[in-house]
Amino acid sequence: MDIGILVAGILTLAVFSFLYKDNPVYKAAESWLIGLSVGYALVIFWQTTIIDLLLVPLFSEGRLILIIPFLLGLMMFSRFSKKTSWLSRIPIALMIGAGAGVAIPAMLYARTLKQMSASVMPIIENGSLNIEAPVVALGVISTLAYFYFSREHKGVMGSTARLGTYFLMIFFGATFGYTVMSRMSTFIGRVDFLLTDFLHLIK
Amino acid sequence: MRTKIPLVVCLAFGVIMFAQYFSNHTIARAVYNNILEWWQIIFAFTLFVGVAAFIKNNLKSISLGKKDTPYKIVSLIGLALMPLLAIIGGTRIGSPFLWSFENMLAPMQATVFSLLAFFVASASFRGFRARTVSATILLLTALIVLIGRIPLAEMISESLPKTTFWIQSYPSMAARRAILIGIGLGSMTTALRVILGIERTYLRGE
Amino acid sequence: MDRLRTRWIIFSGLAIVVIVSYLITIKFKTAPSPATLKAYKYLDTLPEKSVVIFSFDHEASSLPEIQPIALAMLRHAFKNDLKIVGLSLFAEGTAIGYDLLSKTAREYDRQYGSDYIFLGFKPQYISAILGMGESIKRVFPEDYLGNMTDTMPIMLGIDSYDNIEMVVSIADGDRTVQWVEYAGARYNQKVMAGLTAAMITSYDPYLSSEQLYAVVGGLRGAAEYENLLDKRGGGSRGMLAQSAAHLYILALVIVGNIIYFRNRRRRGGE
Numbered sequence: 153m154d155i156g157i158l159v160a161g162i163l164t165l166a167v168f169s170f171l172y173k174d175n176p177v178y179k180a181a182e183s184w185l186i187g188l189s190v191g192y193a194l195v196i197f198w199q200t201t202i203i204d205l206l207l208v209p210l211f212s213e214g215r216l217i218l219i220i221p222f223l224l225g226l227m228m229f230s231r232f233s234k235k236t237s238w239l240s241r242i243p244i245a246l247m248i249g250a251g252a253g254v255a256i257p258a259m260l261y262a263r264t265l266k267q268m269s270a271s272v273m274p275i276i277e278n279g280s281l282n283i284e285a286p287v288v289a290l291g292v293i294s295t296l297a298y299f300y301f302s303r304e305h306k307g308v309m310g311s312t313a314r315l316g317t318y319f320l321m322i323f324f325g326a327t328f329g330y331t332v333m334s335r336m337s338t339f340i341g342r343v344d345f346l347l348t349d350f351l352h353l354i355k
Numbered sequence: 356m357r358t359k360i361p362l363v364v365c366l367a368f369g370v371i372m373f374a375q376y377f378s379n380h381t382i383a384r385a386v387y388n389n390i391l392e393w394w395q396i397i398f399a400f401t402l403f404v405g406v407a408a409f410i411k412n413n414l415k416s417i418s419l420g421k422k423d424t425p426y427k428i429v430s431l432i433g434l435a436l437m438p439l440l441a442i443i444g445g446t447r448i449g450s451p452f453l454w455s456f457e458n459m460l461a462p463m464q465a466t467v468f469s470l471l472a473f474f475v476a477s478a479s480f481r482g483f484r485a486r487t488v489s490a491t492i493l494l495l496t497a498l499i500v501l502i503g504r505i506p507l508a509e510m511i512s513e514s515l516p517k518t519t520f521w522i523q524s525y526p527s528m529a530a531r532r533a534i535l536i537g538i539g540l541g542s543m544t545t546a547l548r549v550i551l552g553i554e555r556t557y558l559r560g561e
Numbered sequence: 562m563d564r565l566r567t568r569w570i571i572f573s574g575l576a577i578v579v580i581v582s583y584l585i586t587i588k589f590k591t592a593p594s595p596a597t598l599k600a601y602k603y604l605d606t607l608p609e610k611s612v613v614i615f616s617f618d619h620e621a622s623s624l625p626e627i628q629p630i631a632l633a634m635l636r637h638a639f640k641n642d643l644k645i646v647g648l649s650l651f652a653e654g655t656a657i658g659y660d661l662l663s664k665t666a667r668e669y670d671r672q673y674g675s676d677y678i679f680l681g682f683k684p685q686y687i688s689a690i691l692g693m694g695e696s697i698k699r700v701f702p703e704d705y706l707g708n709m710t711d712t713m714p715i716m717l718g719i720d721s722y723d724n725i726e727m728v729v730s731i732a733d734g735d736r737t738v739q740w741v742e743y744a745g746a747r748y749n750q751k752v753m754a755g756l757t758a759a760m761i762t763s764y765d766p767y768l769s770s771e772q773l774y775a776v777v778g779g780l781r782g783a784a785e786y787e788n789l790l791d792k793r794g795g796g797s798r799g800m801l802a803q804s805a806a807h808l809y810i811l812a813l814v815i816v817g818n819i820i821y822f823r824n825r826r827r828r829g830g831e
Contacts, residue, residue: 156454156457156458157458159458159459160457160458160459160462163459163462163463163466164462164463164466166463167463167466167467167470168466168470170470171470171473179423179426180425180426180429181463182426182467183426183427183429183430183433184429184430184432184433184459184463185433185459185460185463185464185467186430186433187429187430187431187432187433187434187435187436188433188434188436188437188455188456188459188460188463189460189464190406190409190430190433190434191433191434191435191436191437191438192437192456192460193402193406194402194403194406194434194437194438195437195438195441195446195452197399197402197403198399198438199441199446201395201396201398201399202396202399205392205395205396205399206396206399217389218392218396220393221392221393221396221397222396224393224397224400225396225397225399225400226400228397228400228401228403228404229400229403229404229407231404232407232408232411238357241357241358241360241361241557241558242360242361242364243397243400244361244557245360245361245362245364245365245368245557245558246364246365246368246393246394246397247394247397247398248365248549248557249364249365249366249367249368249369249372249549249550250368250369250371250372250390250394251394251546252365252369252372252373252545252546252547252549252550253368253369253370253371253372253373253374253546253550254372254373254376255542255543255546256373256543256546256547257373257376259539259540259542259543259546260539260543263535263536263538263539263542264536264539264540264543267532267535267536267539268536270532271529271532284524284525287525287526287529288525288528288529288532289529290529291525291526291528291529291530291532291533292529292530292532292533292536293533295529295530295533295534296533296536296537299533299534299537316530316533317489318488318489318492319526319527319529319530319533320530321489321490321492321493321496322492322493322496322522322526322527322530323526323527323528323530323531323534324493324496325492325493325494325495325496325497325499325500325527326496326497326500326522326523326527327527328493328496328497328500329496329497329498329499329500329501329504330500330504331475332475332479332497332501333500333501333504335469335471335472335475336472336475338465338468338469338471338472339469339472339473341465341469342462342465342466342469345462
């Protein structure tokens, strides 16, 4: 048997042992996984960002402007000292500011306006009634009414908000159904590995 | 100064990144490209800070001789192993680094995630009750989707998958759309508050 | 019955149902959903040598579900002689993407550098997506293997989204949303997705507003795609087990409710 498959199989069974109860074998596998994940991310970030976007352009191509993000990046480490930790706020402020700046047009156009305009559908299409149009309009309006807390949910507002909860329940139900599907698929994938590659029960 | 400098930086970069959306000027594009690059570089450093904190906390725990010391050691060995393998054999196909990813990290992570299948099954038995009208709607929708998306459903009746798609594409989509519109409006106002320095939660927790 | 015993019965039941049904081989004909069919037709009718980005925006945790989708779509793209630019906006997607792309390319005898390339990972996804709208080579000056991107034959005519026909985001979370909201809205880039089933309902509004071109969702989506492609894979193999698992959950819900209502009636009687 391929040594890789053997190792993967043993580690898979070690993780599955948690289903019996929390045990040292599972805990060791879990710790091993955490360590490997952090180590892996470290390598990938170093290779693809620090080398490719910082060190090579700065030292080989002489792009001196990159000293600024380099210093700002180093400022992040000031968090380890109480005296200097305020310095780390500067690079954080840059990232948050830039993120907020690009988010405004994206949220306004791509998320809010586009979604609102897509909610308006023709009621009569090719001479026949399009039942989906009022369903979508009613669903969007009533769900928004449910999340509108500036007015008490009484009377028409209360009924609309209640209708909104029913639409929300349909969404949660559909999402639950698909989530079950997703989790089962993941388990089936591991069963596939164990039965096919590890135990060779299936050719 | 400790608060003012970050607030000015946030305002400046927020305004620049917002304004560039409306300009195609060469200087505006150059500034935009540079900021995008800086953003990535600084972001990478945040991960290194996280790794340093992880090592620091684990070492502290080991030095105190706590009960979970062996597991902390295992974690640190795992952390050291990946960079070591990358230095020795690179990261190409067939390298020990990629071997470790494929045969240790990926299977373990997928298996941890697959444990959720069991907990979902347990939750379905214990918590999924038709107690109220809302709960009954949720339950019925979930059951229709569960049956409607398996190949067996098509053998029973073609209307089963069709009903699933209809639910998914109209009433369920409408509720999700309302949530998205709400998030969009909320994110937009929060972004504006952050740029203008009204929202300052990121300045806490030095 | 005490809680622990019930838990073990439920767990053992699920394991038995899935394992036994997986050992049985039944070939299902899975009719494609409209969204899967749309994705398939698009890749099928793209002219040869068109450039498609495959972005592996997921972690290893969703690999068993997401890999069959990615594999089916990659096979389709290589079969139709499309040029593929692979990348990842998740650190873990890097190794997965590179491995999958290399192995699938070998199946169709495609050459690295001229038929496909893997650019690797870049952090801060919004910045990476927006940056590629200006210059892909600036965001990825080197590919995953350390080659200068601008020297690779496949990249000669490619500099931004203007030269990309479609972005296929293989995702287990909301990364595809960022592709839609930043690359789509800002640079008019067409985007479609291969998603885990759990994420499907979250993307329905984008599909309905046509901001997202198409979606291949979950193991079922993979099975549908494999069926259209006439190449059996992980999706098709898992369909019987998937059906059995769904029926098992259905039975658990029904039994749980029967017990609940019986107990409620008893309590009411007392």
